[in-house]
Amino acid sequence: MRSYLDFEKPIAELESKVEELREVAARDGGVSITEEVTRLEQKADQALKDLYQGLTPWQKTLVARHPGRPHTLDYIAKLVEDFTPLAGDRAFGEDEAIIGGFGRFRGQSICIMGHERGDTTETRIRHNFGMARPEGYRKAVRLMETAQRFDIPVVSLVDTAGAYPGIGAEERGQAEAIARSTDCSLGLGVPNIAVIIGEGGSGGAIAIATANRVMMLEHAIYSVISPEGAASILWRDTTKAQEAATNMKITAQDLMRFGVIDQIVQEPVGGAHRDPDLAVQRVGDAIEASLQGLSGLPGEEIRRLRRDKFLAIGRAI
Template sequence: MFLDFELPVIELEEKIKGLKAIHGIDDLKIQDEIARLEKKATAMLKSIYSKLSPWQKVLVARHQMRPRASDYISRIFQQFVHLAGDRKFGEDRAIVSGIAKLYGRSVLVIGHEKGSDMNSRIAHNFGMAHPEGYRKVVRLMDLADKFRLPVVSFVDTPGAYAGTGAEERGQFEAIASCIEKSLSVSVPVISIVIGEGGSGGAIALACANYVIMLEHSVYSVISPEGCASILWRTADRKEEAASAQKLTAQDLLHLRVIDCIVPEPLGGAHRNQIAVIDSVSDMIKRKLADMLLVSDVRQHRVERFCRIGKCIDAMGR
């Protein structure tokens, strides 16, 4: 899969593949041409990704080949034990959760899981959690608080599921309770937006001591399509909405909504999954080490959100 604005690079990469498949690859002329095209493709990719528009970043954040929460969990954590169910209604596979080891320390891991192919995407409801998913998070955060386990969450959802059944089972209350629990636990909470951080469904897992975003991820109260539909009664103005929403990692760092950005490999996380996962692992390690120096974790979290309000208020003036 490729994005429309990547087409010139894709064409070059296809030419390179064709040349490499030619018999007699030892021909120096062919090798020189391959090297020239590879250099040109890299330069073109660097140029494209250095000036992505907010809407293009939305498309990159939604890329089907970006690593999912399960990819981060399997590479970063050890001895992961899956924990399921909210003990009230059932299990929600849109949110993966469990206890694992991280650098020799037990932690609680939770994350939105979108799935990697059509069957798994359907099974995980495309990362859109139901009320039981958020109630499961509340239950497990209580567990983490009881046993003094730091919490690491991976955010990647277009938003909470808005179906009739979810609303009947108290979707808004479940999200609000999850936000309240995230803010009140006395253990460190570190959240990483790895793709699309959409609406309250994302905020429920991102009320943390440190909120980290990947370079080409997005984080907003509503999708650009939804914003455009409300403001202008048409989703066709989604690109304009994306620009106005300030949903990129760079905008949100400037507004102090997030704390830091993890650079992605050239061309986005989907081009080198292992490299970006390892970079996220290093960032989590550093932030957990920072939290060991904090005497009052809950107060640290409260002050963080108060700073956001002061910063936005100052900019408004």
């Protein structure tokens, strides 16, 4: 059963009518209502297209958080062959909020890692809703250093509300772990590609997103803080989250204009959750093209291009 967001209620009503007519046609074989079903389907498709062409930043936030969007494990399963995961940071323990390992992507070896939110109550708890602890970022550093050693490009999939803010995480050096992961990303001598596939929140996102090429799915968001968090700080009123989302410029379209990201990956009409396989394929195509553009470059050139990219952000708007 499809899950609809609040602003999608008109679409839900149309698609519900289509399903009702199909059931009537199946039950009463002699009744021909094909034309009516086709008309309603076309009306629903057009309404969906019109709705998603004019989404507000807050509506995009809701789409980015939709539980049906493909997650990191979905991308790995569909894009990476012979995936071998690595676990643990060799200092404290394993953090399943970040999944990572090595495999083959369309004929070439890659290191791939990303935040995993989970898709059931059990898996969400196991993956801590994609909010990584220090050991998760230290595992990311371990992965990147291994990739550097064997001259293997790195792909990061970002989907987190932010790093886990618990006391234990702070006691184990959350800020230091994020800083070291960011520094490692910036210093890699191999190409790295980052894709914001859902919600990219705070330092928890940028720790693995400081890459040669940063891409976002069309309805993803990327920000220093959640709209709810910003509203709570600025107005002491979380009900102003919609206003905060608009003012924060968190959408892919805004961030492309500011030079924060390099490419927007188009989603299927109605969002990635409507056609996960197509969304994954388009991300895979974008990753492949970016890796081809960076292949063969020496390590120092790769570092220079990455450094220049981040230093240029916000300087020419």
